[in-house]
Amino acid sequence: MKYPNGYLPRIAYHIAVTQNSDKILYFLDRQVKQYGDITVGQGKFIIDECLKKNVRHSTAIYVLQQAVDRLRELKEV
Numbered sequence: 001m002k003y004p005n006g007y008l009p010r011i012a013y014h015i016a017v018t019q020n021s022d023k024i025l026y027f028l029d030r031q032v033k034q035y036g037d038i039t040v041g042q043g044k045f046i047i048d049e050c051l052k053k054n055v056r057h058s059t060a061i062y063v064l065q066q067a068v069d070r071l072r073e074l075k076e077v
Contacts, residue, residue: 007031008042012049015063024067025074038068 007027014023032038038046043064050060 005045006035008045009049011064011067012046012053015046015060015067016050016053016055019063021067021070024063025071028067028071032071 007030010027011024011031014020014027028038031042046064047057047060051057
């Protein structure tokens with residue numbers, strides 16, 4: 001496998017650095033389409049990567065949860 005963590009590092013980067021919600025959703029959608037729903041372990045990976053970039057734990061969790069919820073809303077429409 002070329003990228004063992006899929007798009008998770010990209011998701012973490014955009015949460016922590018750019019805070020670009022369009023990019024977060026884009027890579028989250030690609031991750032879900034390619035690898036299935038985000039697991040607890042994958043969510044922990046994203047949060048840990050955000051923490052390495054000095055993002056507050058609660059902020060990273062909030063942004064990730066908002067993105068997952070928004071992706072679900074978009075799929076329901």
